[in-house]
Amino acid sequence: MTRLYNHTKYPDQILKDILNFAARCAGVEGDVPVKITHCTHLRGGGEAHDNKPYLKTLKGRPTTSKDKRTLNCPRGWVGMHLPRTLGVTPQASLVAAEWFVDVAIHEMAHVRQYRTFKFYNPAYYGRVTKGGRRVAHDKRPCEVDANNTVDATRENRARDRRRQELAIELAIILEGTN
Numbered sequence: 406m407t408r409l410y411n412h413t414k415y416p417d418q419i420l421k422d423i424l425n426f427a428a429r430c431a432g433v434e435g436d437v438p439v440k441i442t443h444c445t446h447l448r449g450g451g452e453a454h455d456n457k458p459y460l461k462t463l464k465g466r467p468t469t470s471k472d473k474r475t476l477n478c479p480r481g482w483v484g485m486h487l488p489r490t491l492g493v494t495p496q497a498s499l500v501a502a503e504w505f506v507d508v509a510i511h512e513m514a515h516v517r518q519y520r521t522f523k524f525y526n527p528a529y530y531g532r533v534t535k536g537g538r539r540v541a542h543d544k545r546p547c548e549v550d551a552n553n554t555v556d557a558t559r560e561n562r563a564r565d566r567r568r569q570e571l572a573i574e575l576a577i578i579l580e581g582t583n
């Protein structure tokens with residue numbers, strides 16, 4: 406289940422519904438802390454972290470503080486962002502909402518990786534090839550696995566329907582709030 410820290414103007418319930426759905430699609434076990442903030446980007450986004458979050462971080466306070474208390478939960482948490490304002494195209498809200506649902510599934514897949522120790526190997530990503538490059542981000546096994554999790558959700562009829570329902574519900578809320 407999601408432990409939501411919502412710093413946006415949008416209501417908790419739809420965000421929780423999306424994040425719980427995403428956790429289910431990604432097969433995450435245990436609670437997942439999620440902090441959601443506004444961003445200026447028109448689609449939003451997210452990132453998964455391989456550790457336990459500081460309480461101050463979740464509550465939106467400066468992390469330079471000496472207070473290093475962490476939330477009591479398994480490792481792995483997610484930061485996500487929703488646009489503060491919508492783009493001007495007719496489908497702007499739906500594009501942003503659908504993207505948000507897909508990113509949620511993608512990031513939850515990373516949390517599953519952190520907790521199961523599969524597909525995630527930091528040593529691999531630090532490795533430099535002969536040409537002096539690191540492994541391209543999107544080709545990393547953890548990214549391929551996370552994207553496959555999103556694809557698997559789309560290929561499952563019932564889940565894809567739910568995925569679209571949630572996106573539409575969020576789009577309506579984005580429209581109504583902006």
Ligand SMILES: [Zn+2]
Pocket residue numbers: 511515547548551
């Ligand atoms: Zn990723």
